[in-house]
Amino acid sequence: MDFFNVFVQQIINGVSLGSIYALIALGYTMVYGIIKLINFAHGDIYMVGAYVSFFAVTMANMSIVPALLISMVVTALLGMLVERLAYAPLRHAPRISVLITAIGMSFLLEYGSMYFVSPTPRTFPEVMGNLAYNIGGFVINGQQLLIFAITTILMIILTYVVQKTKVGQAMRAVSFDTETAQLMGINANRIINFTFGIGSALAAAGGVLVGVYYNSIDPLMGIMPGLKAFVAAVFGGIGSIPGAMAGGIMLGVIEALVSGFISSTFRDAAAFAILILVLLFRPSGIFGKAVREKV
Amino acid sequence: MAAMLEMKDVNVFYGNIHAIQDVNLSVNQGEIVTLIGANGAGKSTTLRTISGLLKPKSGEIFFEGQPIGGQPAQNIVKAGISQVPEGRRIFANMTVLENLELGAYTRSDKDGIAADMEVVFGRFPRLKERLQQEAGTLSGGEQQMLAMGRALMSRPKLLLLDEPSMGLAPILIKEIFSIISDINATGTTILLVEQNANMALKVAHRAYVLETGRITLSGDADELASSEAIRKAYLGG
Ligand SMILES: Nc1ncnc2c1ncn2[C@@H]1O[C@H](COP(=O)(O)OP(=O)(O)O)[C@@H](O)[C@H]1O
Ligand SMILES: [Mg+2]
Numbered sequence: 001m002d003f004f005n006v007f008v009q010q011i012i013n014g015v016s017l018g019s020i021y022a023l024i025a026l027g028y029t030m031v032y033g034i035i036k037l038i039n040f041a042h043g044d045i046y047m048v049g050a051y052v053s054f055f056a057v058t059m060a061n062m063s064i065v066p067a068l069l070i071s072m073v074v075t076a077l078l079g080m081l082v083e084r085l086a087y088a089p090l091r092h093a094p095r096i097s098v099l100i101t102a103i104g105m106s107f108l109l110e111y112g113s114m115y116f117v118s119p120t121p122r123t124f125p126e127v128m129g130n131l132a133y134n135i136g137g138f139v140i141n142g143q144q145l146l147i148f149a150i151t152t153i154l155m156i157i158l159t160y161v162v163q164k165t166k167v168g169q170a171m172r173a174v175s176f177d178t179e180t181a182q183l184m185g186i187n188a189n190r191i192i193n194f195t196f197g198i199g200s201a202l203a204a205a206g207g208v209l210v211g212v213y214y215n216s217i218d219p220l221m222g223i224m225p226g227l228k229a230f231v232a233a234v235f236g237g238i239g240s241i242p243g244a245m246a247g248g249i250m251l252g253v254i255e256a257l258v259s260g261f262i263s264s265t266f267r268d269a270a271a272f273a274i275l276i277l278v279l280l281f282r283p284s285g286i287f288g289k290a291v292r293e294k295v
Numbered sequence: 296m297a298a299m300l301e302m303k304d305v306n307v308f309y310g311n312i313h314a315i316q317d318v319n320l321s322v323n324q325g326e327i328v329t330l331i332g333a334n335g336a337g338k339s340t341t342l343r344t345i346s347g348l349l350k351p352k353s354g355e356i357f358f359e360g361q362p363i364g365g366q367p368a369q370n371i372v373k374a375g376i377s378q379v380p381e382g383r384r385i386f387a388n389m390t391v392l393e394n395l396e397l398g399a400y401t402r403s404d405k406d407g408i409a410a411d412m413e414v415v416f417g418r419f420p421r422l423k424e425r426l427q428q429e430a431g432t433l434s435g436g437e438q439q440m441l442a443m444g445r446a447l448m449s450r451p452k453l454l455l456l457d458e459p460s461m462g463l464a465p466i467l468i469k470e471i472f473s474i475i476s477d478i479n480a481t482g483t484t485i486l487l488v489e490q491n492a493n494m495a496l497k498v499a500h501r502a503y504v505l506e507t508g509r510i511t512l513s514g515d516a517d518e519l520a521s522s523e524a525i526r527k528a529y530l531g532g
Contacts, residue, residue: 166400173386173397179348180384185372185401185449 008138010260011253016144016213018252019151023206024229025236025244026158027079027199033175033239034195036095040102041082042203043226044109049075049204050124050217051117057125064127068150068208072201079200080193087196088189113219121218124211143213154205155245158198162241171195175239224268231275237288246287297360299324299484300345300376300453305354305364307337307344314340316508318354322453322486327479329487329495329516331529332505338488339381341505342455345486346378347371358453373401375452379459381488383442387431391422394430394441398448408448415444418474436467443474453484460491472498492529496520504529 024046031039052074056067086105090098131142162168173181174191182188210225211217228251236247251271258270278285298321305318315337322328332338343349345356347368356364358374377398386394395415399408416423419440425433430441439459446454456475460468472494479485479498489495496502496516504512504525512519519525 169389169393169397170400172389176386176388177384180380180386181397182348182368183346183372183378183380183384184397184445185369186397187367187369 005137006260007257010256012138012140012144013260014253014256015249016147016252017256018232018249019147020206020209020213020248021225021229021232021251022245022248023151023154023202023209024225025232025248026241027203028230028233029236029238029240029244030171030175030195030199032233033241034171034178034192035087035091035098037087037098037102038230039196039199040099040226041105041109042199043222043224043229044106044113045075045079045082045200045222046203046207046210046225047113047217047219047222048078048109048207049200050207050211050221051113051122052204053208054122054124054211054217057127064146064208064212068205071204071208075204075207076197076201079196079203083193083196088193091189110219110222117219119219121216124215124217126215127212143209146212147209150205150209154202158202158241161198167191167194228268228271231271235274235278235285237285240285240287243285243287247285250286298322298357299359300486301355301357302341302345303355303357305341305344305351305356307340307349308352309340314508315344315505318505318508318510320503320510320513322484324452324484325479325482326501327475327485327487327499329489329499329502330505331489331492331495331502333529334490335507336505337508338505339457340508342378342380342457342486342488345371345376345455369401372449372451375450376455377446377449377451377453378455379439379442379446379457381457381461383438385430385433385438385441385445387429389430390427391430391433391441392426394445395422395448398445401449407450411448411450415447418447418477419444436463436470439463439467439471440474443471443478447478447483451483453486454478455486455488457488458490459487460489460494468494492525493520496525 024042027042028039031037049071053067053071056062056070057064082105086101087098090101128142128146133140162171170181170186170191173184173186174188178188229248232247232251233244235251236243251274254270254274255267259267300322302318302320305315307315318341330338330341340349344351347366347370350365354364355362358376363371363374386397395412402408421437422441422444433441459471463471468491475485475487476498487495487499496519499516502513502516502519503510
C-alpha cells in the first residue's frame with residue numbers, strides 16, 4: 001500500500017478507537033465539569049460495562065444491542081451508587097480527599113472484579129461475524145461500523161439531553177454555578193448523581209464496543225483506556241462535552257497514525273506526549289475557554 | 296397576625312467563624328424590610344441561611360408558620376422564597392431566555408410560566424429584546440434586571456435581594472430601587488440587603504442594622520434614617 005492508502009486506513013482505524021476514547025472521555029469531562037473531580041474509577045466503570053454485556057451475551061444469549069442497553073443501565077446504576085456512597089458524603093471535603101477516594105474506588109472495582117469474575121481474560125464472542133466492507137480499497141469491518149453507529153447515536157442523544165431538556169439545562173446550571181442553581185430550586189445532589197449515571201452508561205457503551213472490537217476483556221482493561229480518555233478530555237478541554245468528543249477522536253487518529261507510520265510501540269508515548277504538550281501550551285484544551293474558577 | 300418570615304435566635308458558623316449571632320428578625324406580609332450593615336457584617340450569610348444554602352447551628356426560621364431552618368434549598372424555593380444573590384450570579388454561558396426558564400425550574404404550569412414571563416418583560420423590556428443573547432454579554436444593569444426577573448419567575452411570596460445596587464451607576468441604582476418598590480406594590484414581600492443605606496431606608500418600611508453578626512438596631516425605616524447613630528455610621532453624616 002502506498003502512503004495515501006495507509007493514511008486513510010489508519011484514519012478509519014483511528015476514528016473507531018477514538019470513538020471509544022470519546023465515549024469514556026465524556027464521563028470524565030461531565031463529572032469534572034459538575035464537581036471538579038477527576039474520577040479515577042471511571043475507567044473501571046467502563047470495564048464493568050464490558051463484563052455485564054459479556055455475561056448478557058454468553059449466559060443470557062442476548063444479541064449485542066440489548067446486551068449493550070442492559071450493560072448501560074446496570075453500569076449507570078453502579079456509577080450512581082458509587083457517587084452516593086463514596087463521593088456525596090465528601091461534598092464539602094477538600095478536593096484531595098475526594099481524589100484519593102476515587103483512586104481507592106478504582107482499586108476496589110478492579111480487585112473486586114478479579115475476585116468475582118477471576119483475573120483471567122475472557123474472549124468476547126464474535127457478535128458481528130466476519131462482516132467486512134471494501135470501499136474503494138479501504139476496509140471497514142463490521143465492528144467498526146457498529147462502533148460508528150452506536151457512538152453517533154449516543155452522542156446525538158447526549159447532545160439533545162444536555163441542550164434541550166430540563167434536566168440537561170439543570171446539569172449545565174449546576175456545572176456553571178452550583179449554589180445559584182440551588183437558588184433556582186434545583187436539587188444539585190440529584191443532578192450530580194444523574195450526571196454520574198449518564199457518564200457511566202456512556203463508558204459502559206465504550207467497554208462493550210472495545211470487547212466487540214478486540215474480543216478480549218479482563219478486570220484491568222479499564223486502566224489504560226481510562227488514562228487515554230482522560231488525556232482526550234484534557235486535550236478537548238476538560239469540562240467541555242464537544243471537546244471530549246473531538247479530543248477522543250483526535251487522540252484515536254493520532255495514535256493510529258503513529259502506529260501506521262512509525263511504530264505501534266510509540267502509540268502510548270504519543271498519547272501522553274500530547275497530554276504534556278497540551279498542559280504546557282494550552283491547558284484549557286482545544287475547545288476550552290480560559291480557565292474560570294468558581295466564585 | 297404572625298409574621299411571614301421569622302428568624303429566632305439564629306446562629307450560623309463557617310467553621311470556627313461565628314458569622315451571625317442570635318439573630319432575631321421578622322418580615323410581615325406586604326412589607327419591604329431592609330437589612331443594612333457594613334461589609335462583612337453577615338448580611339449575605341443571613342440571606343443564604345434563609346435560602347437553605349447554609350444550615351443554622353442553632354435557632355429557628357419560620358416561613359408562614361412552617362419551620363424551614365436547615366431545609367434544602369429547593370424546598371425553600373418551593374415554599375415561596377427566592378433570592379437574587381450578591382453579584383447577580385446569572386448563568387453567563389446561557390441565553391437570557393434560559394436564565395428565566397431556570398428561574399421557573401420548580402414550576403410545571405406552562406401557561407402560568409408563560410404569563411409570568413410576560414410580566415417580567417413588562418417590568419424589564421430590555422430583557423425581551425435580548426432573549427436569545429448570551430447572558431454574559433449583558434451590561435451590569437441588565438444583568439441585575441435578569442437576576443431579578445429570574446427570581447420572579449418562581450412567583451415568590453418573599454423576595455430576598457442581596458445588594459442589588461452594587462456596582463451600578465447612580466441612574467441605574469435609582470431605576471432598580473423604583474422597580475423594587477413596584478414589585479412590592481404588586482404584592483411581593485421583600486427583604487432587601489444593602490450597603491447603600493440611604494436608598495434602602497427610603498424604599499423600606501422597616502429596617503434592621505447588622506454589626507459584626509449581631510442586630511444592633513431595628514425600627515421604622517424613617518425613624519432609623521433620621522437617627523443620629525445611623526446618620527453617622529451609614530449615611531455619611
Ligand atoms: N465562605 C465563607 N467562609 C468563611 N467565612 C466566610 C465565608 N463567607 C463569609 N464569611 C465571613 O462571614 C462574615 C460575614 O460575611 P457576609 O455574610 O458575606 O457579610 P456581608 O454580606 O454583610 O458583607 C465575614 O466575616 C466573612 O469573612
Ligand atoms: Mg454580602
